[in-house]
Structures are given as structure tokens and as C-alpha cells.
Amino acid sequence: MISLQFLLTALVVVIAPGTGVVYTLATGLGQGRRAAVWAALGCTIGIVPHLAAAVLGLAAVLHTSAVLFQAVKFAGVAYLLWLAWQALKSDGALAISAAPHRLAPWPIARRAALINILNPKLSIFFLALLPPFLSGTPATATSEMLLLGAVFMVLTFAVFVLYGTFAALARDAILSSERAMRWLNRSFAAIFAALGARLALERA
Template sequence: MIPIETISVFFAASVALALAPGPDNIFVLTQSALSGRAAGLVVTLGLCTGLIVHTLAVAFGVAVIFQTSAMAFNALKLIGAAYLLYLAWQAFKARPSDMTLGANGKLTRRKLYLRGVVMNVTNPKVAIFFLAFLPQFADPTRGSVALQMVAFGAIFMLAAFVVFGAVSWASGFLSEWLRHSERAQVIMNRVAGTVFVGLVARLVVTQR
């Protein structure tokens, strides 16, 4: 059994790491502002679902491939960059009427959820980060290391959900203003598109 002291330290570290500015925070912020708090929470659920993939990858050693294979790392990085470019293109071409969630069927909760999943799973830095971070808290003398990794991954997901959920709730106030101003909607869509392009640039220059 993992000591409560270790869990407490790990949770605090996870919250601090989730609060650090990064692609996931920005993604939740922009989507919440564009489509409202509920949309932000759906994206947050998608991001946390992606963390399940990284947790299992680390627990069963798959993530080692991305640490030792430049080809695998670059392939996943290019997939993530391509998806972000697709989101940027959608944001730049969006009309003000596209802002309302469910109004025209273009921003369903399912699509927002899948955006969150893909955004997280295709970020190779998350896989490498989990590979470097989770093992630091595991103790082989306390049982299966793989199960401990899964437990720590679940705790990290909880911390991420709390932080990203707070971000989506706070940024949701922006959506109330955006829904009443077409000019503001256009500006925000341009900002969102620019943010996505910036994330692509950051991802492309990321090294293992």
C-alpha cells in the first residue's frame, strides 16, 4: 500500500505541474471561452482520458519506445502537429454563429471530448514526462510497480481534472460576453487559431 505521505506529496506536485502554463491549459482555456464552461469540462474529460493511455503506456513499458526511438517520437509529434493545424484552420474559418455549442451541430460534446483525447495522446512530451515522473514515487518493496504506476496516474488525472476544471469554469465567464458580440467572437476565433499555430511551433521544436 502506498503511504499517505507519498500520495500527499505526489498530489501536490501534480497540482503544481498541472498549473504550469502549457498546451493543455491553453487548450481548455480557449475552448471554454469559445463554447462555454460545459464545453471546457468536456474537453477536460477528454484530456484526462488521454492521460489513461500515457499511464498504461508507462506502467507496461511502452513509453520507453518513445524515449529510445527518435522515429517513434517524431511520428507522434507530427501527428499531434497536424491535428493542431487542423484545429487552427477550423478556428480561422469559423463564423460567429459557430460559437454556440450545439446550435448547428458542429461543436458537439462528442467532438469536444475527442479533441481533448487526441490533443493529449498525440503529445509525446506527456509520455516522456510520465516516464520520468511516475517512477520517482514507486517503491518496489511495496508490491507491483505497474499497479503503483496506475495508482499514481489516477491521482495525477484527479489533480489535472481539478486544475483544468477550475480553468474551464473561470474562462467560461468569457463565453457569456462572446455570445453577445459577433466582433468579439471573430477576434476570439482568430486568437484561438493563433494559439493553435503557436502550439504547433512549440511541438515541432520539442526534443526528446
Template sequence: MLDLHDLLFFSLAALVLVLTPGPNMIYCVSRALCQGRAAGLLSLAGVLLGFVVHLAAASLGLTALLLAVPFAFDALRLAGAAYLLWLAWQAVRPGGTAPFQPRALPADPPARLFGMGFVTNVLNPKVAMFYLSFFPQFLHPQAGSVLVQTLQLGALQIGISGAVNCALVLGAARITAFLSRSEGWLRAQRWVMGSVLAALAVRIALPERR
């Protein structure tokens, strides 16, 4: 069973990562702006199902890897730190992407909206990297089943991602209109996000070995 400290720290990391620009956010927000909130929410449902696929693969793979190769923890810990540093750079680099810069999309029927949301997430390398490199930071083999712990983390991450993206979809039009009039808010959002990601990377790279 995961302790409260780990759950809170993981929740913060999951929140920051879901707020970083990526295919899932851009797709759902674009659908909401082009086709309405219902289309955005249906697309988000497909995205959340895609998370389940990533979670199942990561749960089985991490369980086998961490039990078979003891030093894999350190390798995955450093990989997770490097990945967060890369995300931090993507957030603050000149010409970096802002979350509310959606692309125009044609109107699609419900089945295609759901399917495209699912495919967009399943093929999203950001999600796969997050699961494989970040989850091991919070796994404690001595505390019980690694599989159960991974599923707990996954359920928490999916819940946070679903809640945040749902709020973004429902408020997409108003948020986009506000941000389009304030470049300062866009720059501040990127720098705050990049700073938090960098701090998380340092925290992950320098923990005591579990």
C-alpha cells in the first residue's frame, strides 16, 4: 500500500504533467472548439481508455522487470529525471508550445471522435514514457505487490488526467479567448510549468535508494 507522502507527491507530478502541452490536450481542446463540448468530452473518453491500455502494459512490464533486474530501478529513476528535464525544456524553450493553440479539425461522427481520442493516446510516447520511467519512483517492492501498487498509481493518474482535461474541455472557449488576449499569462504558464518539472526531475534524480 502506498503511503500518503508518495501519493501526494505523485499527484503533484501527475497534475503538472497533464497540464504540459501534448497530443491528448491539444486534440481534446481542438475538438471542443471545433465541434462543441460534447465532441470534446467524447474524445476525452477515448483518451482515458487509451490510458488503461498503457497502464496494463506498464503494470505487467514493470512488475516483471523490477523483480528480474534489481538495478533496473536506478536506470528507470535516471530515465525519469531526464524525461522531466526534457519536458521542462520543451515548456520554456523559445517557440515552445502553449496548451491552448489548437489546430483546426473537420467535424467527425461520435464513433470516430472516440476512436481518434483512443488512438491519439495509445500512440502518445509522452504517456508511455511517463508510465515506464516515472512510476518506478513510487514503487516499494518490500511493501507488497508491485502490480497492485502500479495499478493504484495508474488509477490516481487517470483520475487526475480525466478531471483536468474535462475542465479544460468545458472551459476551452473561454480560456482560449482569455489567453489569446494575454501573452503574459501564456509565458508565465510555460515558465512555471518548466520550473516545476525541473524541480521534480532533481527530486527524482537524488532520492535515497528504496
């Protein structure tokens, strides 16, 4: 169940930089701490469908169905490339500028959620991560997976908020340099494009 080993494993997974971390950092730098918190919330909400799929056994179906896996995967690739474009555009939602394009909280959270929802590997990841930490009692397996998944989500939200807060604190220093803003926008665009390319090469 909720052992120190599980907490450490989950923490290492959450801390490792991924698409959600990059999105939260970009949002914190571009729009401040409040927007970064909404981005962290959205990334956390995006875990729910994959956790549900793992609990219900749908992840196994996704893993064995090449067509379904490819469909979700390339939707995710297209979305990441769109985020890359948003980082490059001067008026894009992810562009870092002295006068940022302010978004309402829910669009920020929705975009963050889609990042995780459109990553088919997450369902398979939960199917692999959670079972080793179960008690082995069939009657409580579902509730135990839900509890472990909930703990993973809490860790995700907390760590992402810290990432976003750090980015927001660095915002003032970044805004004082046009060169730094251009470099960061291009860097975030390149990272999203690279993550999209990596996802495109993933196999079920």
C-alpha cells in the first residue's frame, strides 16, 4: 500500500521533467504564479482518465489495440506541435512577453489536462506502476489502486505548483531582457516539438 518505497518512486516520477512540467513552467514564466497553479491543477486532472483506465483494465486494451493507441498518440503529437506554435507566436497563449496574453483559469487548466489525456502511455504506466504496491488481496485491489492513484495525483499537484512558483518568481528577471524572452520562447517551442517527435516514435 502507501509505503515509503511507493512515495519515493512516485516522487521521482513526478519530479522528472516531462510535458506537464514544461507547460507549467512556461505558464508560470508567461503569466505568473496563479496561472501556474491552474496549469498544475489541469495536469493533475489529466491523470484521472488514465488512472480510471488502469483500474478498469482498459489500459490493457489500449496496449493491445494498435489502431486505438496510434489514434490517441497522434492526437497528442498534433497537440504538442500546436503548443510549440503557441510558444513561438508573439501573441500565442504560451509566449513570454512583457505584456502577456492573459487567459482565464479554465482554458489554462483545460490545455494542461489535454497534455496528459492525449498521452496513451500514461494508462500503461499506471498499469505497470501500481500493481507491485498492492497488498495482494483481490477484494481490495480496486480501492487500493484508487488510493495509490490519488496519492500520486496529490504529489503531482504539489510538485508542479512548486515548479510553477519557481518560474513565476523568475518572471520579473526574465521580462527585463528581450533577448531572454526570445530565447525562452524558442526553447519552449523546441522542447514541445521534441516531445511531440518522441511521442510519435512511441510504440504500444
